Amino acid sequence: MNPRGRFPPGYGNRGGNGPQNPNPNPNPNFYGRNPNQYAPRGNPMQSQQQSQQYQQQWARRSQMGGGDPGTSDVAKTLQSETVGPSSPDWKAQLKIPPRDTRYKTEDVTATKGNEFEDYFLKRELLMGIYEKGFEQPSPIQEESIPIALTGSDILARAKNGTGKTAAFCIPALEKIDQDNNVIQVVILVPTRELALQTSQVCKELGKHLKVQVMVSTGGTSLKDDIMRLYQPVHLLVGTPGRILDLAKKGVCVLKDCSMLIMDEADKLLSPEFQPTIEQLIHFLPANRQILLFSATFPVTVKDFKDRYLPKPYVINLMDELTLKGITQYYAFVEERQKVHCLNTLFSKLQINQSIIFCNSVNRVELLARKITELGFSCFYIHAKMLQDHRNRVFHDFRNGACRNLVCTDLFTRGIDIQAVNVVINFDFPKNAETYLHRVGRSGRFGHLGLAVNLITYEDRFNLYRIEQELGTEIKQIPPQIDQAIYCR
Ligand SMILES: Nc1ncnc2c1ncn2[C@@H]1O[C@H](COP(=O)(O)OP(=O)(O)OP(=O)(O)O)[C@@H](O)[C@H]1O
Numbered sequence: 077m078n079p080r081g082r083f084p085p086g087y088g089n090r091g092g093n094g095p096q097n098p099n100p101n102p103n104p105n106f107y108g109r110n111p112n113q114y115a116p117r118g119n120p121m122q123s124q125q126q127s128q129q130y131q132q133q134w135a136r137r138s139q140m141g142g143g144d145p146g147t148s149d150v151a152k153t154l155q156s157e158t159v160g161p162s163s164p165d166w167k168a169q170l171k172i173p174p175r176d177t178r179y180k181t182e183d184v185t186a187t188k189g190n191e192f193e194d195y196f197l198k199r200e201l202l203m204g205i206y207e208k209g210f211e212q213p214s215p216i217q218e219e220s221i222p223i224a225l226t227g228s229d230i231l232a233r234a235k236n237g238t239g240k241t242a243a244f245c246i247p248a249l250e251k252i253d254q255d256n257n258v259i260q261v262v263i264l265v266p267t268r269e270l271a272l273q274t275s276q277v278c279k280e281l282g283k284h285l286k287v288q289v290m291v292s293t294g295g296t297s298l299k300d301d302i303m304r305l306y307q308p309v310h311l312l313v314g315t316p317g318r319i320l321d322l323a324k325k326g327v328c329v330l331k332d333c334s335m336l337i338m339d340e341a342d343k344l345l346s347p348e349f350q351p352t353i354e355q356l357i358h359f360l361p362a363n364r365q366i367l368l369f370s371a372t373f374p375v376t377v378k379d380f381k382d383r384y385l386p387k388p389y390v391i392n393l394m395d396e397l398t399l400k401g402i403t404q405y406y407a408f409v410e411e412r413q414k415v416h417c418l419n420t421l422f423s424k425l426q427i428n429q430s431i432i433f434c435n436s437v438n439r440v441e442l443l444a445r446k447i448t449e450l451g452f453s454c455f456y457i458h459a460k461m462l463q464d465h466r467n468r469v470f471h472d473f474r475n476g477a478c479r480n481l482v483c484t485d486l487f488t489r490g491i492d493i494q495a496v497n498v499v500i501n502f503d504f505p506k507n508a509e510t511y512l513h514r515v516g517r518s519g520r521f522g523h524l525g526l527a528v529n530l531i532t533y534e535d536r537f538n539l540y541r542i543e544q545e546l547g548t549e550i551k552q553i554p555p556q557i558d559q560a561i562y563c564r
């Protein structure tokens with residue numbers, strides 16, 4: 077067996093050794109999937125009432141996305157088959173999830189006050205939007221949805237977790253002609269996990285439409301993708317290499333694709349991807365619309381922009397770069413003290429779910445083993461694992477099966493797990509973009525979060541430079557951290 081492809085420590089130990097749980101060696105450190113696992117660790121200072129409120133909030137997040145809609149007043153579960161999208165009562169039949177009452181910052185609340193209904197979207201699409209729990213468009217959605225609907229090219233920059241995905245998926249879904257069985261929209265993203273997540277968002281938002289969404293990435297069977305492409309596909313989400321492969325083979329026909337969306341566009345235009353992207357663009361018609369989205373746009377993007385989107389509509393919602401809801405700390409440590417320091421953080425912090433970044437595949441595996449030995453639950457993920465295993469770790473971590481995830485920069489961009497309230501840079505990143513995207517894995521949709529950076533002597537200049545480049549303050553970690561700054 078490929079040692080890099082094995083399951084992370086503690087993986088699959090969900091009690092019992094039945095057919096679905098072949099691991100004969102249950103790990104006592106594994107928390108198991110249990111609604112109470114998100115309960116705050118015992119803190120005598122916290123009142124019972126606060127604690128209950130907190131549990132309800134986080135428990136709600138794990139119900140989202142297909143679970144029981146709950147018993148909240150807002151949850152309307154009228155399921156009359158006789159009321160269709162054309163009925164005046166269409167809103168009454170929606171299965172709206174309970175409202176998220178957690179504190180949200182201005183990063184998402186400072187809107188113009190638009191409503192999704194202002195954009196004259198298809199009713200079936202509106203139904204999907206509301207059933208996803210979106211009540212009003214976020215600032216980036218207010219800016220980009222109406223412009224994208226006009227057919228203009230867009231270069232959009234908005235902070236992490238502020239809803240860029242729906243900002244491009246909603247106009248894409250609106251524009252697709254469901255009766256024309258050709259690929260009309262391609263969404264490119266840099267990682268397979270992000271492709272899966274984005275295609276899932278498209279499917280959820282388009283739940284009441286008849287839009288056929290396909291996801292296509294490396295690491296899966298090419299033959300299966302070819303077979304799938306014989307069936308109707310309207311919207312294709314994927315990673316550039318696989319889509320180019322299919323286009324070159326003539327199975328993925330892009331001549332009618334009028335919209336190309338590049339999420340994490342600066343990453344897709346880095347030397348690693350740019351040649352693939354440029355080849356791919358030549359399979360699209362000349363009058364295609366291109367939308368570029370990211371939280372970071374270094375100057376490297378300029379050359380591509382000048383050639384392919386000469387007059388884009390530019391949206392820049394980043395008057396500052398870091399999220400208002402995230403508090404950033406550093407702890408000055410020696411390399412050999414890092415694990416001990418992490419252990420202290422685990423025991424002191426109120427971690428709902430955490431993502432812990434290392435700078436190499438090897439260090440991810442070593443650290444995951446250490447964390448498990450310390451008695452904490454932990455999964456790990458990196459790009460050298462088999463895709464099936466990556467998918468299972470991603471899926472199970474998202475569903476709350478484990479509290480901590482150790483990873484490489486594979487999970488730095490776009491990954492949206494609302495329950496993550498703590499990000500730890502076990503290894504400090506080398507550049508400001510990577511730092512920004514990493515810490516943006518917590519504090520999703522304007523919520524609160526904490527970023528803790530372990531800084532060695534060698535990292536000290538990087539810390540200073542990144543602070544300067546982002547115009548942000550990373551403070552020294554205090555002995556006690558008030559829960560109110562990352563748990564509300
Ligand atoms: N209008 C809305 N109302 C409520 N929640 C929303 C709305 N739009 C998006 N969200 C939620 O906000 C979260 C973050 O959205 P998304 O992943 O699109 O952010 P992003 O801007 O792409 O972030 P990143 O830069 O990290 O990729 C998601 O869980 C999404 O469901």
Ligand SMILES: [Mg+2]
Pocket residue numbers: 240241339490
């Ligand atoms: Mg995103």
